Amino acid sequence: xxxxxxxxxxxxxxxxxxxxxxxxxxxxxxxxxxxxxxxxxxxxxxxxxxxxxxxxxxxxxxxxxxxxxxxxxxxxxxxxxxxxxxxxxxxxxxxxxxxxxxxxxxxxxxxxxxxxxxxxxxxxxxxxxxxxxxxxxxxxxxxxxxxxxxxxxxxxxxxxxxxxxxxxxxxxxxxxxxxxxxxxxxxxxxxxxxxxxxxxxxxxxxxxxxxxxxxxxxxxxxxxxxxxxxxxxxxxxxxxxxxxxxxxxxxxxxxxxxxxxxxxxxxxxxxxxxxxxxxxxxxxxxxxxxxxxxxxxxxxxxxxxxxxxxxxxxxxxxx
Amino acid sequence: xxxxxxxxxxxxxxxxxxxxxxxxxxxxxxxxxxxxxxxxxxxxxxxxxxxxxxxxxxxxxxxxxxxxxxxxxxxxxxxxxxxxxxxxxxxxxxxxxxxxxxxxxxxxxxxxxxxxxxxxxxxxxxxxxxxxxxxxxxxxxxxxxxxxxxxxxxxxxxxxxxxxxxxxxxxxxxxxxxxxxxxxxxxxxxxxxxxxxxxxxxxxxxxxxxxxxxxxxxxxxxxxxxxxxxxxxxxxxxxxxxxxxxxxxxxxxxxxxxxx
Numbered sequence: 001x002x003x004x005x006x007x008x009x010x011x012x013x014x015x016x017x018x019x020x021x022x023x024x025x026x027x028x029x030x031x032x033x034x035x036x037x038x039x040x041x042x043x044x045x046x047x048x049x050x051x052x053x054x055x056x057x058x059x060x061x062x063x064x065x066x067x068x069x070x071x072x073x074x075x076x077x078x079x080x081x082x083x084x085x086x087x088x089x090x091x092x093x094x095x096x097x098x099x100x101x102x103x104x105x106x107x108x109x110x111x112x113x114x115x116x117x118x119x120x121x122x123x124x125x126x127x128x129x130x131x132x133x134x135x136x137x138x139x140x141x142x143x144x145x146x147x148x149x150x151x152x153x154x155x156x157x158x159x160x161x162x163x164x165x166x167x168x169x170x171x172x173x174x175x176x177x178x179x180x181x182x183x184x185x186x187x188x189x190x191x192x193x194x195x196x197x198x199x200x201x202x203x204x205x206x207x208x209x210x211x212x213x214x215x216x217x218x219x220x221x222x223x224x225x226x227x228x229x230x231x232x233x234x235x236x237x238x239x240x241x242x243x244x245x246x247x248x249x250x251x252x253x254x255x256x257x258x259x260x261x262x263x264x265x266x267x268x269x270x271x272x273x274x275x276x277x278x279x280x281x282x283x284x285x286x287x288x289x290x291x292x293x294x295x296x297x298x299x300x301x302x303x304x305x306x307x308x309x310x311x312x313x314x315x316x317x318x319x
Numbered sequence: 320x321x322x323x324x325x326x327x328x329x330x331x332x333x334x335x336x337x338x339x340x341x342x343x344x345x346x347x348x349x350x351x352x353x354x355x356x357x358x359x360x361x362x363x364x365x366x367x368x369x370x371x372x373x374x375x376x377x378x379x380x381x382x383x384x385x386x387x388x389x390x391x392x393x394x395x396x397x398x399x400x401x402x403x404x405x406x407x408x409x410x411x412x413x414x415x416x417x418x419x420x421x422x423x424x425x426x427x428x429x430x431x432x433x434x435x436x437x438x439x440x441x442x443x444x445x446x447x448x449x450x451x452x453x454x455x456x457x458x459x460x461x462x463x464x465x466x467x468x469x470x471x472x473x474x475x476x477x478x479x480x481x482x483x484x485x486x487x488x489x490x491x492x493x494x495x496x497x498x499x500x501x502x503x504x505x506x507x508x509x510x511x512x513x514x515x516x517x518x519x520x521x522x523x524x525x526x527x528x529x530x531x532x533x534x535x536x537x538x539x540x541x542x543x544x545x546x547x548x549x550x551x552x553x554x555x556x557x558x559x560x561x562x563x564x565x566x567x568x569x570x571x572x573x574x575x576x577x578x579x
Contacts, residue, residue, distance in 0.1 A: 186428045189419055189423070190423055190427070192412055195411075200403065201420075204395055204420065204421055
């Protein structure tokens with residue numbers, strides 16, 4: 001039986017997640033792996049927004065901020081279990097995306113980019129200034145999700161970093177599974193058609209405002225979950241999670257990997273999460289490098305690294 | 320029983336009256352052509368009828384219901400479908416997906432079911448794919464089903480757009496220059512296809528420059544010039560109408576045969 005591209009993508013991802021630890025010399029690498037998966041999750045959400053629906057956002061870290069601080073504040077003030085806080089944060093982000101998306105998504109191109117940018121910065125400012133609640137720029141501690149306890153109760157004998165690695169790997173696979181299902185579904189086709197030609201989609205009955213909003217809300221939920229999970233993984237959170245640079249990092253990952261494919265999203269997230277760890281000397285130039293990468297990819301590989309590579313390989317075969 | 324009635328329709332762009340006081344009616348199964356020189360307002364008229372532009376004057380009735388300035392997606396739900404003069408194919412999707420996307424209204428499903436890949440969602444996708452393959456065969460594109468639309472020829476894209484419009488199962492189909500840029504064989508195929516669609520009871524409103532095609536298949540012709548209707552009638556009447564000949568050829572016209 002021929003396997004669908006959806007199944008192939010999931011198999012490739014699962015194999016990579018399962019085999020990567022073979023090359024890990026220390027527990028630190030499991031942590032990096034978990035971080036890669038956190039970013040990959042957010043970028044898969046952006047693939048739905050950018051790649052499927054063709055809408056841009058420079059403010060999705062704002063939703064990550066809401067997710068991260070939900071995971072930090074709700075257990076502390078409402079006595080919610082962190083796992084519940086994670087979902088409550090996602091609902092909050094989704095609801096907020098629904099409310100602000102209605103007016104914002106009427107804008108196109110640069111205007112939409114600037115409006116989303118404004119949203120992200122607003123969230124950042126609130127988190128930074130509401131110091132009595134959020135601890136301000138110093139950040140705050142986040143309760144333990146209890147993954148290690150579950151793992152120990154099951155007698156798996158894994159270290160904390162390893163538990164997080166496997167847990168995040170599963171979450172990433174689930175995120176990829178949902179996004180891949182969407183791609184070939186009726187909703188996915190509607191999103192991609194309004195990306196290709198909004199006027200044609202409208203005359204074929206697609207309520208473009210509603211579908212753009214759908215993609216925006218879904219991607220906001222992905223970003224929010226990524227934000228929550230990052231906070232829980234680190235055990236600590238600062239307003240930087242909602243910062244402009246964080247949004248730009250995600251956009252760069254999406255663009256680098258190829259904004260239209262799930263595998264590309266994970267690829268972009270891997271490179272841009274792992275590289276700064278390897279090249280700590282360049283830390284001061286991170287902004288510069290992100291900008292440079294976006295420019296180079298846009299000029300030379302507008303479809304993104306992975307799709308361009310795939311195309312070259314296929315052409316090579318046919319010759 | 321008329322399907323669509325247009326009364327006193329008009330729109331201005333700045334000071335220019337792009338369309339003014341245009342009226343006509345379309346019955347089910349009828350092919351009505353809108354002709355006129357370049358810039359006469361034909362495409363603008365289509366854009367008003369399909370809800371892309373809001374008219375400044377007049378009204379459009381569909382099935383006795385006032386649908387003037389209704390949003391395009393709501394008009395689509397009432398059975399109106401169209402193609403575009405400047406091609407609005409989904410270039411980054413395969414030919415099959417293009418036609419499948421045309422069935423949006425019939426196949427849409429809850430987002431949750433689509434995300435989870437529930438059987439309901441997959442079944443719809445399968446059904447839609449089957450129907451879309453049938454429509455591709457109808458426009459002789461079945462072999463291009465899995466190819467990305469951007470790799471298809473111009474003539475093929477024209478036919479693909481018709482197949483996509485048909486996927487919406489319209490009661491009224493607006494075709495904006497379906498034969499433009501097609502060779503003689505392709506034009507004949509499109510000609511036969513349009514007649515076939517009309518025979519199934521779909522009303523067709525056609526903008527076309529190929530006069531041979533228009534005269535052959537139209538039941539009724541509306542002639543626009545400078546945004547106004549200057550003539551209306553059966554093909555035989557129109558080809559003899561002095562005002563029409565003047566509009567096309569100017570006052571220096573030497574004869575009326577040029578229209579046929």
